[in-house]
Amino acid sequence: MPYTPALVPVAVPAGACADPVTVLGLGAMGTALAGALLDAGRATTVWNRTPAKAGPLVARGAAHAATAEEAVTANELIVACVLDYAALRAVLAGREGALAGRTLVNLTSGSPEEAREFAGWAAAHGLGYLDGAVMITPPGIGGPDAMLLYSGEAGAFARYRDALTVFGDPVDLGRDPGAASLYDVALLGLMWSSLSGWLHGAALVGADGVTATDFTPVANRWLAGAVTGFVSRYAAQVDAGSYPGDDASLDVHRAAMAHLLHAGRARGLDTALPALLADQVDRAIAAGHGADSYARLVEVIGE
Ligand SMILES: NC(=O)c1ccc[n+]([C@@H]2O[C@H](COP(=O)([O-])OP(=O)(O)OC[C@H]3O[C@@H](n4cnc5c(N)ncnc54)[C@H](OP(=O)(O)O)[C@@H]3O)[C@@H](O)[C@H]2O)c1
Structure with a gap:
C-alpha cells in the first residue's frame, strides 16, 4: 500500500534536549x-x-x-x-x-x-x-x-x-567551503588507485592459483606498514620540492616495474595500470631525475 505523507508533530524523546x-x-x-x-x-x-x-x-x-x-x-x-x-x-x-x-x-x-x-x-x-x-x-x-x-x-x-x-x-x-569537497575527490582518487592496485595484484597472483583471500592479509600488512610510511615520509619532500632518492631511486623503481609488466603480460593481464605508472617514471627519468625518490612524480603529475 502506498505510503501516505503526513506531517507528524515532532515528539522529543524523554530526556532528549538536543537540537532537532x-x-x-x-x-x-x-x-x-x-x-x-x-x-x-x-x-x-x-x-x-x-x-x-x-x-x-x-x-x-x-x-x-x-x-x-x-x-x-x-x-x-x-x-x-x-x-x-x-x-x-x-x-x-x-x-x-x-x-x-x-x-x-x-x-x-x-x-x-x-x-x-x-x-x-x-x-x-x-x-x-x-x-x-x-x-x-x-x-x-x-x-x-x-x-x-x-x-x-x-x-x-x-x-x-x-x-x-x-x-x-x-x-x-x-573556513573555505570548498575544502571538504576538495579533500573528498582527492581521497576518492586515492581509494580508487589503491583498490585498482590491489585488484591488479589479486589478478596477478590469481593467475598462478593464489586466492585473493590468501593474498589480502599480506597486501594489507604492506599497505598499513611500509606504504603508509612511504607516504608520511614523502609528504615533507613534496612540500619542500626536494626529492632525495636515498631510500629507493626512480631508476630502481623503474627496473622493478619492468618485472611487474613482464609478469602481467606473461599471464595475459591488462597491464594498462602498471604501464601508466612506468610512463610517469620514464618521463621523470628522461628529465634527468632518475636518482630522485618516487615523490618526484608529483611534478610529472603537475606538469
Ligand atoms: N552511497 C554512498 O556510499 C555515498 C558515500 C558518500 C557520499 N555519498 C553521496 O550522498 C549523496 C546521496 O547518495 P545516495 O547513495 O543516498 O544516492 P541515492 O540512494 O541514489 O539517493 C539519491 C537521493 O537524491 C534524491 N534526488 C535525486 N534527484 C533529485 C531531484 N531532482 N530533486 C529532489 N531529490 C532528488 C533522491 O530522491 P528520490 O528518492 O525521490 O529519487 C534520493 O533521495 C550523493 O551526493 C552521493 O555522492 C554517497
Whole structure:
C-alpha cells in the first residue's frame, strides 16, 4: 500500500534536549543519516522527493514533512543529502524566504567550485552553511570507521558539532567551503588507485592459483606498514620540492616495474595500470631525475 505523507508533530524523546534536525533526501545515505539521528534519540524530521521512502523512518519515530517547505521550516538545523547540487537547488527553489537564520549542512557530493558557489548563495539568503563529505558507505554511518569532512562557517561547526558526531567523527577542514569537497575527490582518487592496485595484484597472483583471500592479509600488512610510511615520509619532500632518492631511486623503481609488466603480460593481464605508472617514471627519468625518490612524480603529475 502506498505510503501516505503526513506531517507528524515532532515528539522529543524523554530526556532528549538536543537540537532537532531536518534531513532532506532519503536515498541510501540520507536514510542512514536520519536513522543514526533517531538511534541517538534526536528529534528528526524527514523529507524525500519520493515520499514512500520516509515510511520506515517514520515507523522508527521520525516526523514526516509532506513538502520541502515544511521540512525546511521544521528545524533550524537542516542536513541535506541528495544526488547532486542540481537536485539540492531544485529542492530549495522557491523556499529562499524560509532559510534565513537556519543552518544547512550539505552532505551532497559535488566539486569544490560547486560548494563555494553554493556557500555564496546561502550567505545571500542569510542561511548558515557547512559543506560536508561523507567518507564511508551508508552501513558504516555512526560506526567507528565513519569519518565526515566539514568546511565552512566556524560558528556553524561549533554550534552543531554534537549533532554531527552522531554520523561519525567530524573533521573540521577550515573556513573555505570548498575544502571538504576538495579533500573528498582527492581521497576518492586515492581509494580508487589503491583498490585498482590491489585488484591488479589479486589478478596477478590469481593467475598462478593464489586466492585473493590468501593474498589480502599480506597486501594489507604492506599497505598499513611500509606504504603508509612511504607516504608520511614523502609528504615533507613534496612540500619542500626536494626529492632525495636515498631510500629507493626512480631508476630502481623503474627496473622493478619492468618485472611487474613482464609478469602481467606473461599471464595475459591488462597491464594498462602498471604501464601508466612506468610512463610517469620514464618521463621523470628522461628529465634527468632518475636518482630522485618516487615523490618526484608529483611534478610529472603537475606538469
Ligand atoms: N552511497 C554512498 O556510499 C555515498 C558515500 C558518500 C557520499 N555519498 C553521496 O550522498 C549523496 C546521496 O547518495 P545516495 O547513495 O543516498 O544516492 P541515492 O540512494 O541514489 O539517493 C539519491 C537521493 O537524491 C534524491 N534526488 C535525486 N534527484 C533529485 C531531484 N531532482 N530533486 C529532489 N531529490 C532528488 C533522491 O530522491 P528520490 O528518492 O525521490 O529519487 C534520493 O533521495 C550523493 O551526493 C552521493 O555522492 C554517497
